[in-house]
Each structure stands twice: as structure tokens, then as C-alpha cells.
Amino acid sequence: METGEEFGPWLARQLKLAGKTQAELAEELGLTRAAVSAWITGRSTPRPTVMADIAKALGTDLGTVHTRTTDTQAGLPVTWYHRPGYPDGGRELGNAAAFAFDADVQVLARETCQNSLDERLTENGRPVRVRYTLHELTGEHLDAFRDAILWNDLFPHYSAVSELAGNQKVGRVVDAGVRDMYEKGRLVLLRVDDYNASGLTGDDYADGKFAAVVRRQLESLKSGRSAGGSYGLGKATLWATSALGLVLINSTLSVPHEGRTERRMIGRLELPWREVDGRTYAGPAWFGRPDPDSPGAEVARSWWADEETVARLYLSRDNDEPGTSFLIVGAHDVASLEASTSDLDDEIVEEEKDEDTRDIRRMHKRLVQALGRDFWAAMTGGGGRLPLLEVSVRALRNDGEVVVEETKVDPSVEQPARTRALRAYYEGTTVDRLTESGQVAARNVPLKLPLSGGAAGGTLGTHQAVLLVTEAAGDNDRPINQVHSLRGNRMTVKKATVPRLPIGTNPFQAVLLAGEAAGQTAPFAKEAEEFLRAAEPPEHDRWSQTEELTLRWSPSAYRRIEGLTKEVNNAIRELVARPKRSNREGGEALRKALTVKNRPKAKVPTGPVIPVLNGLDAKIGEAGEWRITAEISIPRGDEIVPMVPVALLDVRSGGRPKLDWAELEAVEGCEVEDGTLRFAHGVRRATFRGATDVTSHPVRTVLTRLVLELRAGKGE
Structure with a gap:
């Protein structure tokens, strides 16, 4: 028989929930108050014959008292607590942290998987296992789930928010989510489970991981240098992905709380300010058991649920391994409409015909893509090194009907060339230079670390990052000639194309291992890890100047990263350059067989000449930006006019809006x-690349057409 919490703490909590004192229980049992006090303090335990009387007094069964794996159902029932409106009249029309991210399952995958990596239990050496489950509910299954979350209690609040929909963004999202559920008779749940992770440990209110995730905003308790998160923003993606603003949580703890570890439950709802039945509410609400210690016993806290309740809420876990399950209620993927249709299967996407942001097949596909793109290195092992991560995605409907079979994300399928490179490095089979197909070249590149505290020009030391380069074999559908940069947790942080490659360079892929990813014994690995982590913005998608970098180091600290980028690009150009052939190699016989007649040289025009745009390749990038590669032809002349490339949006009438360049x-x-593009004397053709700044786009990129102009002078 499973035995849970110690009897004393368990009994004390049941008395609070039932609204009983120790004296009242003692009177019902016909015993002294001292006897009950001794049970609660652990000095003694009741006799088996008294257990039945205790169960009766608490309104539960004898088995619950013996096992103590759940609370009794007597007293205060699980309910919703909505935070009252502020007495000073202040209003919050949504959680500002959620606006830092799009309602995009690929962004959700990056943030949640990063969090699971950060919470991995390292003592056993095993990877953290993460599973994403898309679950569509219809009919009686939808009705039963709404009953389980007390939908009738929530509906007045959603109605109040819908009335504000015309004036407020969160209100419009929520209104659309509720209408979709009723009009189409379906609700999409997206559950994120991790195993071999710490779980939401700590008290409901005091400092700890539970309070940081469930109670607070902008708090990150990740202290490890290699942790991906540091802003406390990532958890907001859970609520941003819910069209209803609702997330339910079931956590199995690695450290007991109240003597328990399994089925710690809580729910959090994110809505804007609203007025219901003449009473104002500030925004968030919590689904839990009323805390008898709170004023009026109104505030909801976590509770230890029974297995039946967990199953009704679609939060059952596979086993008792520590970790957390997050259930996103009303999941939608708005950003999927902006994804390039070339990246998805024809049967999943039909251009402009089915803009269903709740299509679980499409969401499954995009989750697998994102996880393989951003976490391939964390899923790769070799040479005695185990992977840090295992990930799978599945899609179900109603009572477990399989819509898409569970797909285990395989890094060798998602990123074949880079996975090959990393395994070769782990197995010690890299070479100094690429001479044969399938080889992986390795080279150290320096990162000069600045002194902390703003010391200008000082250098703490030089960290030797590891650069890996291999041919892009198998990467036919992926961008080539790119460097994926990562540090200790092995999540891809930065993706960049190598500029100014020699003509005719064979396609390649590269990986930069920096910080602790370069190895624990790499010089200044710990210091580099700390420095690069501080250089990451909340999106953790690049290394650049940040406020933390400025405050802890100096305003010019980012130049050390620019220096690393320059070293990396130079090393790659050298590694992928083709060996020069002798000018005379194979040429003597050819020269003897040819007769060359001298022709008069064409007269070079005098005066300035204007370069002309000759070719343009454009596509929409992952962040919604326009990415272009342009070719220019240049007439003969003794002076070439500098040109300014200008990106414009094509419109039916009026002036074309101008876009800013990000790159x-x-x-x-x-x-x-x-x-400004400047050309060397005698050049006849030129090529340049660019990427627009998404913040300068007045509308979604997928709905626009791009016009590129070359303008002389200052581009006015």
C-alpha cells in the first residue's frame, strides 16, 4: 500500500481544511487535547482502532487516513480565486511579460524545452525527457473537461472580458478563443511534460520555484552558469499560447513539500481587468484549494490531488519521476500563418485556404521542426557523453484516439551535418583540414574576456572556443553555410550566415562550442559561460550588447563578441577554401593548341556609371523579416557611383512604406x-545580402510584397 505524508503534518492540514481545532477533534474522539497534539507534533500516532473514528470526524474513508496520499474532501473545496481590483483604481489590461513573445508553438517549444534543460537533475547523469502532447476535445469529452475546471464559474469573467474586446488586445484574443470553442465545438489542449527534472519545489508563497512560476512575474531562480533562462520571462509563453489565458499545472517534486511529492496541483488564469456583478477584478486568478490562513479563506493555494481528479484534468503523468506537467488550455498558433508554406507538407498547408491556428497536425509539424532546429546539440551524444535531452511530440483526440503518432525528435534527421560534426568532436575523430568527404575539421578560436566591473581595455584571459566545420551533406532543405553557436546547455543561441565566402565554395555547416560547451577543461570556460549568458536578450537568440553586459562589464564589452565572430568567419573561410591550382598546371598543351588573336581593347566610357540591379532572391525569415540576396551589374567606367539599397512595401495606392535594415x-x-554600397574600380558585378527590421513592418510580412530599389547618392 502506498504511504504518503507523515501523519502529524497531514492531520494538521486536514483540520485547517475542515475548519476544526485540535480541541474539537479531541472532543469528537472522546480523547484529551494533549493526545491530538502529540499526533500532530509526531510524538505518537493513533491506535488502529482510533483511525476509523478520525476518518469519520474528517468526513473521509479509512484508506485515505492510512495512506495519506491526498487531502480529504471535507471542508474547503477546490475553487477559483480571482484577485480583487486595486483599491486605488489601477487597471492592468494583460500581463506585460506575455507581450514579449508571440502566440507561437515554436517559441513555446524553445522556451519550455530550455526551462526543462535548466531544471534537469544532474546527479544520475540521465537526460531530461520532455514530451509535447496535443489533445483535441469535442463532444462529451469537452463537456466533462469544462465541468472539471468549473467553467460555469469562469464564464461570467470571460463574458466581461469579451465586452472589452473592441478596445483591448487581450480581450480580442480571449473573445476569439471562447467563440471558437462554442462555434466549432472543440478545444485544443497542449501539455508539456518533463521527467528527471526538479519539479515546482518550495512553498506556495515564500521564495522557491513554485512561487516564481505560479505567483510571480520576472523572477528567475536559475543560478547555474549554463542555464538558458535568466530573465523570468520564458514562463509567460505558456499563457501567451493559450487563447483562454489558462494553464493548469501538476508537479512531482524532487524535494518533498508538506511531506509529499506527487500530484501537486494548481491552475493560473491570466485575464485583463474586468468587472463582474458590480465587483472589479485585477486580472489573474488561481484554481486551487482555499487557504484557511488567508483573509476570509479566499486565496487559493496548491493542493494534493487524487488520481481521478488528475485524470479528469488531462494531467496524469507516466510515472513518479520528478518533473512538471503544464496544460495549456485553448492552445493556438497564430504565428503559423506567417510560416513559409514551403516548410510544411502540402496536405497540411493550403495557401490562404485554411487559416486554422488550432490545427493539431500543423502544430505537431512545427513543434518537431523547432525542437530539432534549436536543441539538436542537446539531444546529441557520443564518445561516452550522454545526451542532455530527449524530446517527443504526439497528437491525440478525445479518448486517446491517435491523430499523429508520437514522434521522437532525432537530431541526426533534423540536423544531419551538424550532428555528425558534434559526434566526431566527442569521439575525437576531427581533422585539421577538410580533404575528404564526410570529414569534420576542428579549430580553436579565441574569445578575449574583459575584466568585470567596467575596467576599460582590460582582459581577464582568453577563452578557446571550438569551431567545427563539415560539408552540408544531407542538409538539402536547410539553410547552408551557417554557424550555429551554443554554450553549456547546448541550445542553439545564434544562427548566422558566413559572409564573403570565396566563389565556388562547397556548401558546409559549422558549429561553435563556447563556454562550458567547449569542455570543462577549456581555458576560462566558466567565465566565458557567464559572459555570454549576460550577452543574451530575453529571446536567447543572439549574443550582443545588453543592459546586463553594460552594467557588469562595460558599454564596449560587446566588441569582444564581435571579435569572436570575426575570428570564426576568418577560420571558416580558411577551412573551406579550395586549394589554389598552379597557373601552369595543365596549361602548356592547351596553349600550344590554341591560336589567340589580339583584339583592340574596348574604349572605356569616361565619367560616372550607375550600377543596375540584375537579380534578386527574397524569402521570409523565421522572425517574419524579409531576407534578400541581390546581384548588381556594373557598366564599364572610370568612376562607379555609390548606391543605397532601399526596401519598400508594394501598395495599391499612395507612397510605398519604407522598411529599415536590420542587417x-x-x-x-x-x-x-x-x-551605402561602395564599389572598387574595375568591378563588373557585385552581390550583397540584407534582412529587414521586423519592427519597421506596418503589417504582417506574409501579407506583403517587397520592392527593392538602388538609389544613387544618399538614397533620398
Whole structure:
């Protein structure tokens, strides 16, 4: 028989829930108050014959008193607590942290998987296992779930928010989510389970992981250098992905709380300010058991649920391994509409025909893509090193009907070239230079670390990051000639294309292992890990100047990262360059067989010449930006006019809106200087690349057409 919490703490909590004192229980049992006090303090335990009387007094069965794996159902029932409106009249029309991210399952995958990596239990050496389950409910299954979450109690609050929909963004999202559920008779749940993780440990209110996730905003308790998160923003993606603003949580703890570890339950609802039945509410609400110690016993706290309740809420876990299950209620994937249709199967996406943001097949596909793209290195092992992560995705309907079979994300399928490179490094089979197909070249590149505390120009030491380069075999459908940069937790942080490659370079892929990813024994690995973590913005998608980098190091600290990037690009160009052939190699016989007649040289026009746009390749990037590669032809002349590339949106009438450039780089035959293309004398053609700044786009990129112009002078 399973035995849970110690009898004393368990009994004390049941008395609180039942609203009984020790004296009242003693009177019902016909015993002294001292006897009950001795049970609660652990000095003694009741005789078996008294257990039945205790069960009767608490309104429960004898088995519950013996096992103590759940609370009794007597006293205060599980309910919703809505935070009252502020007495000073202040209003919050949504959680600001949620606006830092799009309602995008690929963003959700990146943030939640990163959190699971950070919470991995390292003592046993095993990977953290994460599973994403998409579950569509219809008919009686939907009705039963709504009953389980007390939907009738929530509906007046959703109705009040819908009335504000015309004036407020969160209100419009919630209104659309409720209407979709009623009009289409379906609700999509997205559950994220992790195993071999710490779980939401700690008290309901005091400092701890539970309070940081469930009670607070912008708090991160991750102290490890290699942790991915540091802002406390990532958890907001859970609520941002819910069209109803509702997330339910079931956690199995690695450290007991109240003597228990399994089925710690809580729910949190994120709504804007609202007025219901003449009473105002501030925004958030919690689903739990009323805390008898709170004023009026109104505040809801976590509770220890029974297995039946967990199953009704679709939060049953596979086993008793520590970890947490997050259930996103009303999951939607708005950003999927902006995804390039070329990245998805034809049967999943029909252009402009089915804009269903709740299509679980489409969401399954995008989850697998994102997890393979961002966490391939964490899922790769070799040479005695175990992977840090295992991930799978599945899609179900109603009572377990399989819509899409569970897919285990395989890094060798999602990123074949880079996985090959990392395994070769782990197994010690890298080479100094690429001479044969399938080889992986390794080279150390320096990162000069600055002194902390703002000491200008000082250097703490040089960290040797590891660069891996291999041919892009098997990466036919993926961007080539890119570097994936990562640090200790092995999540891809930065993806960048190598500029100014020699003409005819064979396609390749590269990996940069920095910080503790380069190995615990790498020089200054710990210091590099700390420095690079501080250089990551909340999205953790690049290394650049941040406020933390400025405060802890200096305003010019980012130049050390620019120096690393320059070293990496130079090393790659050298590794992938083709060996030069002798000018005379194979040429003597050819020269003897040819007769060359001298022709008069064409007269070079005098005066300035204007370069002309000759070719353009454009596509929409992962962040919704326009990414272009442009080719320019240049007439003969003794002076070439500098040109300014200008990105515009095509419109039916009026002036074309101008877009800002986020990136602009020369590839061949030109240089970029303050947004202007300058050309060397005698150049006949040139190539450059660019990416627009998404913040300058007035509408969604997928709904626009791009116009690129070359303008002389200052581009006005």
C-alpha cells in the first residue's frame, strides 16, 4: 500500500481544511487535547482502532487516513480565486511579460524545452525527457473537461472580458478563443511534460520555484552558469499560447513539500481587468484549494490531488519521476500563418485556404521542426557523453484516439551535418583540414574576456572556443553555410550566415562550442559561460550588447563578441577554401593548341556609371523579416557611383512604406559603409545580402510584397 505524508503534518492540514481545532477533534474522539497534539507534533500516532473514528470526524474513508496520499474532501473545496481590483483604481489590461513573445508553438517549444534543460537533475547523469502532447476535445469529452475546471464559474469573467474586446488586445484574443470553442465545438489542449527534472519545489508563497512560476512575474531562480533562462520571462509563453489565458499545472517534486511529492496541483488564469456583478477584478486568478490562513479563506493555494481528479484534468503523468506537467488550455498558433508554406507538407498547408491556428497536425509539424532546429546539440551524444535531452511530440483526440503518432525528435534527421560534426568532436575523430568527404575539421578560436566591473581595455584571459566545420551533406532543405553557436546547455543561441565566402565554395555547416560547451577543461570556460549568458536578450537568440553586459562589464564589452565572430568567419573561410591550382598546371598543351588573336581593347566610357540591379532572391525569415540576396551589374567606367539599397512595401495606392535594415552585408565586389554600397574600380558585378527590421513592418510580412530599389547618392 502506498504511504504518503507523515501523519502529524497531514492531520494538521486536514483540520485547517475542515475548519476544526485540535480541541474539537479531541472532543469528537472522546480523547484529551494533549493526545491530538502529540499526533500532530509526531510524538505518537493513533491506535488502529482510533483511525476509523478520525476518518469519520474528517468526513473521509479509512484508506485515505492510512495512506495519506491526498487531502480529504471535507471542508474547503477546490475553487477559483480571482484577485480583487486595486483599491486605488489601477487597471492592468494583460500581463506585460506575455507581450514579449508571440502566440507561437515554436517559441513555446524553445522556451519550455530550455526551462526543462535548466531544471534537469544532474546527479544520475540521465537526460531530461520532455514530451509535447496535443489533445483535441469535442463532444462529451469537452463537456466533462469544462465541468472539471468549473467553467460555469469562469464564464461570467470571460463574458466581461469579451465586452472589452473592441478596445483591448487581450480581450480580442480571449473573445476569439471562447467563440471558437462554442462555434466549432472543440478545444485544443497542449501539455508539456518533463521527467528527471526538479519539479515546482518550495512553498506556495515564500521564495522557491513554485512561487516564481505560479505567483510571480520576472523572477528567475536559475543560478547555474549554463542555464538558458535568466530573465523570468520564458514562463509567460505558456499563457501567451493559450487563447483562454489558462494553464493548469501538476508537479512531482524532487524535494518533498508538506511531506509529499506527487500530484501537486494548481491552475493560473491570466485575464485583463474586468468587472463582474458590480465587483472589479485585477486580472489573474488561481484554481486551487482555499487557504484557511488567508483573509476570509479566499486565496487559493496548491493542493494534493487524487488520481481521478488528475485524470479528469488531462494531467496524469507516466510515472513518479520528478518533473512538471503544464496544460495549456485553448492552445493556438497564430504565428503559423506567417510560416513559409514551403516548410510544411502540402496536405497540411493550403495557401490562404485554411487559416486554422488550432490545427493539431500543423502544430505537431512545427513543434518537431523547432525542437530539432534549436536543441539538436542537446539531444546529441557520443564518445561516452550522454545526451542532455530527449524530446517527443504526439497528437491525440478525445479518448486517446491517435491523430499523429508520437514522434521522437532525432537530431541526426533534423540536423544531419551538424550532428555528425558534434559526434566526431566527442569521439575525437576531427581533422585539421577538410580533404575528404564526410570529414569534420576542428579549430580553436579565441574569445578575449574583459575584466568585470567596467575596467576599460582590460582582459581577464582568453577563452578557446571550438569551431567545427563539415560539408552540408544531407542538409538539402536547410539553410547552408551557417554557424550555429551554443554554450553549456547546448541550445542553439545564434544562427548566422558566413559572409564573403570565396566563389565556388562547397556548401558546409559549422558549429561553435563556447563556454562550458567547449569542455570543462577549456581555458576560462566558466567565465566565458557567464559572459555570454549576460550577452543574451530575453529571446536567447543572439549574443550582443545588453543592459546586463553594460552594467557588469562595460558599454564596449560587446566588441569582444564581435571579435569572436570575426575570428570564426576568418577560420571558416580558411577551412573551406579550395586549394589554389598552379597557373601552369595543365596549361602548356592547351596553349600550344590554341591560336589567340589580339583584339583592340574596348574604349572605356569616361565619367560616372550607375550600377543596375540584375537579380534578386527574397524569402521570409523565421522572425517574419524579409531576407534578400541581390546581384548588381556594373557598366564599364572610370568612376562607379555609390548606391543605397532601399526596401519598400508594394501598395495599391499612395507612397510605398519604407522598411529599415536590420542587417546589410557585402558578399562580393562591394563594401557596405553606413548603409551605402561602395564599389572598387574595375568591378563588373557585385552581390550583397540584407534582412529587414521586423519592427519597421506596418503589417504582417506574409501579407506583403517587397520592392527593392538602388538609389544613387544618399538614397533620398
